[in-house]
Structures are given as structure tokens and as C-alpha cells.
């Protein structure tokens with residue numbers, strides 16, 4: 001089973017280009033983790049072959065870099081150069097067209113220290129790509145866009161997580177107003193307001209209409225200098241240079257369509273356009289099309305949906321006839337078994353509870369003299385926008401506590417996700433990895449199920465969600481709970497896409513602090529009997545003690561649960577010497593770390609709590625100075641069987 005990381009998913013297809021062998025070496029962590037093609041000129045291709053570097057998608061150029069780039073430019077969403085910035089600027093300058101369509105361009109310096117977001121920082125996502133690449137290469141991202149300094153979301157990225165479509169307006173001028181921290185009015189008539197909850201305290205957005213008088217005694221609101229509309233309405237802006245405006249269109253409109261057999265795509269499309277125009281609705285705000293299942297294979301309709309990338313939702317006559325609509329028709333009922341197709345389908349697609357008040361445009365019948373067929377159109381507005389995105393759930397282990405103990409892949413996942421969900425303490429630990437504009441939801445420790453449900457809900461809606469656990473998220477962490485809940489909710493194993501990012505678990509971190517206690521077979525046992533019956537835990541403790549496993553005890557003791565660690569000690573004392581070394585490691589890799597080396601009979605004399613992991617040695621474990629070592633038998637085997645040296649060396653790897 002091939003599993004490539006989903007980290008660079010948003011930038012596919014992604015191409016890296018370099019003209020030196022050092023460049024190839026610098027970029028190596030990229031294709032080791034993600035689907036990235038690499039282009040090199042022919043001589044470097046030979047060097048790669050000689051060095052036997054396994055690069056999965058290698059393009060060796062017979063052409064010049066400039067020619068190759070010209071060809072590849074329109075076909076890629078992300079380009080990563082390891083080349084002099086000046087050279088890259090010259091190469092791409094003739095190819096740049098518009099920031100809405102150009103790919104994201106990032107440059108890695110040949111020392112691999114910096115990753116520059118060169119072009120397409122916001123709309124193409126080059127800032128995000130530079131951050132992701134920098135995390136993989138252990139480099140510093142260089143982001144020069146103005147919003148980055150203010151900890152504000154870039155205005156032309158704002159709606160991307162929710163699948164909003166950017167509409168017309170002067171994006172550069174509104175972005176500049178925000179960068180100058182001038183008051184910018186936001187009028188949001190549709191779409192998620194989650195982004196508003198995660199703004200820094202000192203933002204200069206004003207929400208709502210200034211016409212609403214401020215409460216008596218409050219200071220006057222400064223006049224806005226720019227405006228952002230978030231709405232399904234199509235507004236045409238006049239060119240008032242000093243008051244720039246932009247509009248985002250959340251995809252909330254479901255277009256219900258009924259049509260005669262054989263109606264052309266052109267007629268249906270014209271009908272949709274004219275109804276939208278007549279009602280000042282933006283076509284960009286269309287979520288999709290809804291109709292009766294009899295029309296699922298209506299060629300004009302299918303072609304339109306494919307061409308515009310609109311989902312086509314089909315309902316049976318039985319479902320449609322349950323919906324109460326303003327304009328039922330006896331003729332339609334006689335023909336297809338429901339008095340309404342367009343209105344009922346629009347309402348059903350917009351709201352599973354068929355709330356008829358969501359209908360915005362009643363049915364309109366449109367014909368054209370030169371075209372065969374007729375089209376009926378109605379439009380309903382959903383409360384929640386359709387994102388058009390495949391959700392992703394990233395289950396991320398953040399290690400025991402310090403940022404530098406988190407894998408680069410996990411760091412990238414946290415920085416890149418649309419939403420980060422976790423227990424408050426862990427969210428605090430990874431503050432430095434968070435990015436402006438991210439949705440960050442920290443929940444109390446007791447609410448694991450709610451955390452998992454929330455993460456699944458956001459991912460099912462189309463967001464990329466990172467669920468963070470301390471240590472490894474699959475070791476007494478959130479990964480199991482999320483996957484179990486997904487399975488219960490009828491998940492097909494694919495959507496949302498799941499990726500697990502491993503982390504250093506408490507037993508490894510604790511072991512590192514005391515030396516090499518886990519060098520022979522070991523096991524982990526949690527003493528928490530909240531979810532596991534105590535009799536089961538006791539059986540496992542006995543089995544581990546008998547079988548001479550080095551044993552790590554997680555959740556050893558809480559304020560109310562104090563007996564279990566005593567019982568565990570008794571069980572081990574029945575099978576191991578009183579002097580067996582024990583390490584008690586608290587808050588490892590956190591500022592208040594405490595490490596205590598003791599023995600099995602003395603272990604309870606030291607403080608143990610829920611921030612502690614206890615490592616109990618096996619029969620051969622010993623201490624030396626401040627270290628705890630479990631021999632694996634190398635020295636004995638060297639003495640006893642000189643001839644086995646080679647095989648020993650292998651098992652050491």
C-alpha cells in the first residue's frame with residue numbers, strides 16, 4: 001500500500017528544478033515525503049544515476065531550463081527552485097500573467113537555509129508552500145507580504161478554507177489598507193464566520209454596517225477606508241480609488257433545475273446566468289445543481305455540471321414531493337410524480353430538513369426561440385457553504401513538549417492545516433507553529449470525544465484539520481478515537497483522507513533522559529482504568545512482569561486514583577528483585593522536567609502523578625552513575641561466540 005504524505009496535496013502538481021547536484025541534495029527531504037517531480041539538466045541526471053539516488057519522479061532535461069519551464073508553467077500549481085533568486089526572477093518574468101492564475105513560486109538558497117516565497121504568496125499559496133518546504137528542510141521561510149507582519153490572514157486567502165470564490169474588486173488596494181492598519185469594514189451576509197473568531201486582538205476590521213448607531217457613550221467608530229463584502233450577491237463597484245472594495249462569494253446557492261429531455265447545455269447555462277443576473281446573484285456563489293433522479297443522465301445538465309465543476313445532486317420523486325413549495329404544478333406532478341422539481345430540489349439540496357424559507361428565487365421557466373427545450377430554474381440559499389474540497393484529517397503527535405522534538409513533517413502539518421484542534425495545554429506548546437488565519441480550537445482535557453467529533457465535522461465539510469496529541473497520537477492519544485468514530489460514522493476509508501504523523505512518545509523521551517533502558521523487549525501499560533477494566537490491566541501487569549519485559553507505566557497515578565501504582569509495584573516485586581532499577585520521569589522535555597532513578601522497592605517514596613511515566617527495568621537492567629542501562633547481550637556474545645561477530649553487527653543496525 002503506497003501512502004504519500006498529504007502535506008503538499010494543495011500544490012499538486014508540484015515541480016522542483018535545480019541545475020546543480022548540491023541543489024538535488026538540498027531538496028532531497030521533499031521527494032522523500034511528498035509527491036514532487038524533479039527536473040535537472042542532463043549532466044546532473046548522470047551524477048544522480050552514478051550516486052544511485054532514488055528519486056521517484058525524475059525528469060532529466062535534454063532541453064534548456066528556460067524552454068522546459070515555459071512548457072511546464074501552465075501545468076503546475078507549485079514550482080520550487082534551488083537556484084540563484086536573480087536567475088529565477090529572470091526565468092519567470094516573461095511567464096507571469098496574473099496572480100489569480102500563476103503558480104506558486106518558491107526559491108531555496110543553495111545552502112538550504114532559506115525558502116523564499118517569491119511569487120503568488122497569497123492566491124497561489126506560495127507563502128504556505130514556502131512554510132511547508134522550510135519545515136521539511138529545517139530552513140527559515142522568507143515571507144515578505146505585508147499581512148504576515150500583522151498576524152492577520154491575507155485577505156485574498158481568507159475564504160480559501162471554506163471554498164469561497166474571489167469576486168471582483170481592487171484586491172491590492174484593500175490589502176494595502178489592511179497592511180496600513182486602516183479600518184476596513186467587513187459585511188458578511190453568508191458563509192462561515194469561524195475566521196472572525198481567530199483574529200488577533202489588534203485587528204482593524206469593523207463588522208457590520210456603520211449606519212447602525214453606536215451605543216450611547218461609546219467612542220465614535222472611525223470611518224472605514226475599505227470594504228470587504230462576503231455575500232452571494234453580485235455587486236458592481238464603481239471606481240472610487242479612495243474607497244476600495246472587494247467581494248468574496250461563499251458557495252451557498254443551490255440551483256434547482258427541471259428541463260425537457262434534450263435541452264442543450266447552452267440553453268441551461270444561459271438560463272442559469274440570466275436568472276442569476278436578474279436577481280443580482282453571483283454565479284461564483286453557486287454551490288451546485290439539484291434535480292430529479294430521472295434527469296441524472298440528461299446530457300446538457302451533465303455537461304454543464306462537469307464544465308463548471310458543479311456537483312449534481314439528484315432526488316427521487318418521492319423525496320421531492322415531501323417538500324412544500326410556493327409554486328407546485330399539477331402538470332409536472334402528472335408527468336414525473338412530484339408537483340415540483342426545481343423548487344423542491346433546490347430546497348432539499350440547500351437543507352436536508354427541507355426548510356422552504358431558504359428559497360431565494362421561485363421557479364422561472366426559460367425558453368429561447370432558436371433553441372429546443374425549456375428550463376425551469378429555482379434557487380435556494382444554504383446556511384452552510386459548500387466547500388468543494390476533500391477534507392483531510394491529520395492526526396499529529398507533537399512529542400513530549402519541546403518544539404525541537406516534533407518531526408518536521410508534524411510541524412508542517414500543524415502550520416499548514418486550516419484548523420488545529422487539541423487539548424489547551426498542547427495547543428499552548430505549539431503556539432509558535434500556528435499561522436495567522438488558522439482556526440484553532442482548544443478544548444478541555446476531559447472532552448476527547450467532542451474534540452474528535454468536531455475534527456470529523458470540519459473535515460467532512462472539506463477542511464484540512466490537524467488533531468494534536470502529546471507524544472505519539474496513536475499511543476493513548478487521539479488517533480484511535482478519531483478513527484473509531486470515523487468508522488462508526490460510515491467512513492469509506494478515503495474521504496476525509498486521513499494521515500497519521502508519528503511523534504516521540506513519553507516512554508522514548510523518558511528513556512532518552514536516563515540512557516538506554518529499553519534496549520531489550522519492552523511494553524507499555526496504562527494504569528488508567530477509565531476505559532479498561534482493572535482486572536485486564538492487572539492480568540497484563542502480571543504477564544509483563546513474568547515475561548521479564550522492561551515496562552513503561554503510563555497514567556500511573558492521579559489525585560483520585562492512587563491504589564493502582566501500589567498494586568503494580570507488588571506484582572512486579574513478585575517476579576523481580578527489590579533492587580531492580582526504576583526511572584520516574586516527570587514532564588520530560590518540559591521546563592519542569594524531573595528525573596529520578598530509584599529501585600522497585602523504593603519507587604513509591606517519590607512523587608508520581610499524571611505527568612509522570614515510570615520505567616521498570618528487567619532482570620538484567622542496571623544503573624551506572626546517573627544512567628539506566630538494559631544490556632542486550634552484545635558483550636556476552638562477543639566473549640562467547642567470536643565467530644558470530646558479523647550477525648551481531650547486523651542486528652545492531
Ligand code: SAH
Pocket residue numbers: 400401469470471472473474475476477504505506507553554555556585586587588589590609610611612613614
Ligand atoms: N500520547 C501520549 C500519551 C498520552 S497518555 C504519548 O505518546 O506520550 C498520558 C500519559 O502519558 C501521562 O499520564 C504520562 O504517563 C505520559 N506522559 C505524556 N507526556 C509526558 C511527559 N512529557 N513526561 C512524562 N510523562 C508523560
